[in-house]
Amino acid sequence: MSRMTAAPKTAAQTRAGERRQVRPKSAAPGEFGSYGHITLVLDRLDALYGHDASPPDMYATGEPLDGLILTLLSQNTNDRNRDRAYDALRSILPGWKDVAKAAAEKISAAIKPGGLADIKSARMKAILARLYADFGEYSLSAMKSWPGERVREYLRSLDGIGPKTVACVMVFDLGIPAFPVDTHVARVSRRLGWCPEKTSPEKIQDFLENTVPPERCAGGHLNMIEHGRRACHARNPQCGACAVNDICRFGLTREGEGAA
Numbered sequence: 084m085s086r087m088t089a090a091p092k093t094a095a096q097t098r099a100g101e102r103r104q105v106r107p108k109s110a111a112p113g114e115f116g117s118y119g120h121i122t123l124v125l126d127r128l129d130a131l132y133g134h135d136a137s138p139p140d141m142y143a144t145g146e147p148l149d150g151l152i153l154t155l156l157s158q159n160t161n162d163r164n165r166d167r168a169y170d171a172l173r174s175i176l177p178g179w180k181d182v183a184k185a186a187a188e189k190i191s192a193a194i195k196p197g198g199l200a201d202i203k204s205a206r207m208k209a210i211l212a213r214l215y216a217d218f219g220e221y222s223l224s225a226m227k228s229w230p231g232e233r234v235r236e237y238l239r240s241l242d243g244i245g246p247k248t249v250a251c252v253m254v255f256d257l258g259i260p261a262f263p264v265d266t267h268v269a270r271v272s273r274r275l276g277w278c279p280e281k282t283s284p285e286k287i288q289d290f291l292e293n294t295v296p297p298e299r300c301a302g303g304h305l306n307m308i309e310h311g312r313r314a315c316h317a318r319n320p321q322c323g324a325c326a327v328n329d330i331c332r333f334g335l336t337r338e339g340e341g342a343a
């Protein structure tokens with residue numbers, strides 16, 4: 084899950100997070116998973132992929148509900164099919180009020196390219212009904228003035244919305260520091276030695292959100308996804324050519340075993 088397909092986002096900038104304890108910056112790598120180690124890795128990945136300065140988001144419209152629905156559509160599919168589903172939905176039902184009032188079958192037909200269409204359309208309608216009941220409109224704009232933990236708690240209470248989706252909406256649509264952990268971020272984090280091998284994505288997310296400097300969450304998330312896609316593949320990681328192979332627990336182990 085990422086928002087990696089387009090122009091730089093301009094609206095959302097980071098807001099001081101309530102739950103983090105930011106430590107002083109250090110260039111020293113320290114132990115695997117230490118603050119110095121994590122920031123050194125993020126520095127190197129940013130030198131390669133450059134998302135720290137301007138994390139992209141093609142759907143940054145200023146309405147966080149757009150991002151929530153987009154992220155809901157991204158569940159269990161790739162970015163391309165998510166975008167096809169989202170574009171098809173917006174073309175036949177341009178407003179969220181239109182979606183709220185449409186038959187579930189009509190929504191399902193539009194978002195079919197993204198998979199799990201019946202489940203996602205039911206969740207979408209339930210979320211829209213809840214928002215209208217709570218806010219009197221189909222919008223999450225009221226959240227722009229909320230503290231981060233209140234936003235997190237509310238979004239988690241919505242039907243079918245998990246911690247990764249919440250973090251995506253927070254960091255990309257509300258400018259609140261959060262570090263979504265998808266399959267790429269989880270794999271790269273474990274291999275780098277930031278957490279034990281079987282640590283859950285939710286625990287990795289919690290660790291990163293309490294460790295990574297707030298202003299580096301969006302770019303760091305995108306850089307790690309790109310690294311997972313381009314080099315740190317699930318089956319055949321390209322450790323020999325990797326920019327962090329001298330500070331990666333898995334990469335150093337492979338080198339010791341004579342593998343590249």
Ligand code: SF4
Binds near residue numbers: 275320325335
């Ligand atoms: S050294 Fe290998 S395991 Fe470590 S981040 Fe690079 S590609 Fe992934």
